[in-house]
Amino acid sequence: MGTSDLSDALSGVLTGLHRLLRRRLRAELSGPPLHGAQLDLLRLVSANPGIGVSAAARELYLAGNSVSTLVNQLTAAGLLRRETCRDDRRSARLTLTPQAEERLRAWQSRRAALLREHLDRLGEADRQALAAALPALRTLARRLHEEVRTT
Numbered sequence: 001m002g003t004s005d006l007s008d009a010l011s012g013v014l015t016g017l018h019r020l021l022r023r024r025l026r027a028e029l030s031g032p033p034l035h036g037a038q039l040d041l042l043r044l045v046s047a048n049p050g051i052g053v054s055a056a057a058r059e060l061y062l063a064g065n066s067v068s069t070l071v072n073q074l075t076a077a078g079l080l081r082r083e084t085c086r087d088d089r090r091s092a093r094l095t096l097t098p099q100a101e102e103r104l105r106a107w108q109s110r111r112a113a114l115l116r117e118h119l120d121r122l123g124e125a126d127r128q129a130l131a132a133a134l135p136a137l138r139t140l141a142r143r144l145h146e147e148v149r150t151t
Helices: 003-028 036-047 053-060 064-076 098-121 124-150
Strands: 080-084 092-096
Touching (some): 003 098, 053 064
16 A cells, blocks of 8 residues: 555544544533534643643644633633633633543543443454554654644
């Protein structure tokens, strides 16, 4: 398979897998549905409590005003706290509410269970092929991440 064909196939599979997981989880979990970018922001804040809006925009590769809109939506939904910095009153730090922490834990737990369930249904050869592909996928992700950070 040539690089172009591999690129198309990989992009299609990863996008489809991500979309299917998100849809299944959205249907199974309680509460108002969270859209992809909202969930991405909550996961980022969970991993980086106190992150600022500008830093979150850089990490998510989104415009600052897009992240501000997400922050406003999630704050209104009771999932995110926006606290003004003492040092610089113009900037804010983001933290999760207990409700958001619980939703993320439920999301991550169910996602892991759903993936395990379907991985268990695969044959051993397919599971080994997926495991063998992980280092290359991590390298690809790291290089994409580094390239975006330098542009």
